[in-house]
Amino acid sequence: MANPFRNVLLNYHRLRNTAFVTLDGVRLHSADGRVPRAVRNGLYKQTYEDAERRLLQTVLRPGDRVLEIGAGIGAVGLLAARIAGGANVLSYEANPDLAPVIEANYALNAERPRLRMKAVTTDGAPVVFHQADNVLSSSVHARREARRTVTVESDSLSAVLAEFAPDVLVMDVEGAETALLAGAPLHGIRAIVLELHPHIVGQEAIDTLSAALNAGGFSERARDRKTVLLTRDREVAG
Template identity: 45%
Template sequence: MASMLQTIKERLRKGLKVKTVTIDGIRVVSDTAFVTKEIRNALYKERYEDEELSLVAEAIGQGDRVLEIGAGIGLISMACAKRCGAENLLSYEANPSLEAVIRKNHALNGLYPELRTRAVSVQAGETKFYFNDNIFSSSLYDRDFGGEAVVQCDAFADVITAFNPTAMVIDVEGAEVDLIPAVDLGGVDKIIIELHPHIVGQDKIDALIAYFHAEGLETRGQIRRSYYFARG
């Protein structure tokens, strides 16, 4: 991770031109010095996080206050910021190697939501972060990648209390089954979340969906593994 981060910082420091692609009016870096070939190809085919983009377009608008957990390269961040205003978006990304890419994408779009390069966990402090060469699949959930690091994390409940979101966008590669039930969702009206039965098992995903419904958040949309839950 350190080598890619150094490459990104050096390219940005020198002001070297990088390739970009525009999706739904959002410019993002597509240069393979910054993203993997898999991500680049998905960007050009407009398949990268296309499920979340569609659900964000349906769900997020003016008046929403959005907490994003798992910013990736910042594409969904920009989609949310365009709809609710950058000042009403707080993004978390646990992978430190992605910070420079996210901030570059913020600059490309002239939108600067608050970004915290920390994890969100049940408890504050430190937690293990698991990764492999495909840094975009890294997770707090141990997927036997063979690599791990220790990252700082904020407690989910504390983040919700301090930021008071009305909507959340979550992609945490399996950690959702532990994270979501640990907090009070009473003030949250909308949740867009990617679920990962292939990582945690279908039983845990079914239990999480049932938990959302019990909390008054009904299923309003689903595109493959991405869901939109809302009240009322």
Template identity: 40%
Template sequence: MTGILTNLRALTLRALRARTATIDGVLVSTDPNDPLLRPIRAKIFKGVYEAPERALLKMLLTPEDRVLDIGACTGLIASLSAMTVGSENVVAYEANPRLQKLILCNFALNGVSPHLHMKAITADGRAVTLHITGNLFSSSLIDRQHQTDTESIPSEPIAAVLEKERPTLVSMDVEGAEEELIGATEFPGVRKILIETHPHIVDPEQPARVVRRLAALGFQQLRTEGDSLALIRS
């Protein structure tokens, strides 16, 4: 019955052509005139958009944290973080320049202003090729052989970003590039990691390798939601 009611709510909101929806207290743009949002509008209305990441973030995040959000996408995680720790304690990176307007829109809807950098983060700070797909939210630095466009994107090395920003919590959703990043640093000062793995992009053994690498750095796995992991170290 709950699932039926959820679907009916989503259909009703879509029928009304709502321009925003609320998820975990965060306003999210659902502008029906924005073609960028078409792949995710239904998920937003049903309240399931980024549900695993949101559940894990709420478990990990405390008001004392400083957050680095790598792969900001719509800005939902950065907005949710800023509402808990303050905008001045949230730094977000997003490689896809086509998402900048949407991220800033969502920040404005919630009266938050995390520090936003439209760049990738890599192991070495090299320029990278972003493979852009029809669903821009699935665009990746990994060539998945079905991109519609490519774009050269500047990046910053993860070690330098960690040294500059000094986060205590890192949220990472980088569409298959996570192994490169976790292999390039020991995450100094970071106590909590929220990471989405992408075995369908890389290979099915990737989550196990991610956990082993982070375990070697002292992180213990607290909880798994789908392909997303929450880890903490003392």
């Protein structure tokens, strides 16, 4: 349920230019000039990645191995590290502009993930990344909000899964989820926290992905707006 006082919080923190906020025990930079405006507003209202944070906490256990694809400013990965232990969390972020704020946020917290400033792709080849002034809209998809492009290195999802062997997968990749997860070797993963982007890829692509994940043994346990929690209810041979 949305906090009815979120706009009061926003105005209060804006007036004070609050430098740090704490979400679910994670301390984060929030001052003007430190983070983009849209992110700052979400932090002040306590709505930044709130669906991912809520769903992750329902399923994550101490000692779980967590693969996060799409770290943003590091908030969700830090939450995972707080619960599961920093050594058990591997976070990827493709947008090089976010590296300074991620590292600054990591420095504020006792437990920090391992970070790779790379994209994750199906083939591990370099990929063109479209950067928007609003980092929340940056993506490998060419979107109207994009202002510039940069080529970034990537690791293949299959290689990362084989190397890291996660129990939980957290993914927020602005539409790239449909290509990444189609046929991905997800054996051993117990739960997926996944933000869906039908407004980018279309509902048909999302429905196809959902059917493929279901065929792979995952079922939807909870949904919070665009974000779903999928848990494995059976292993599928192959």
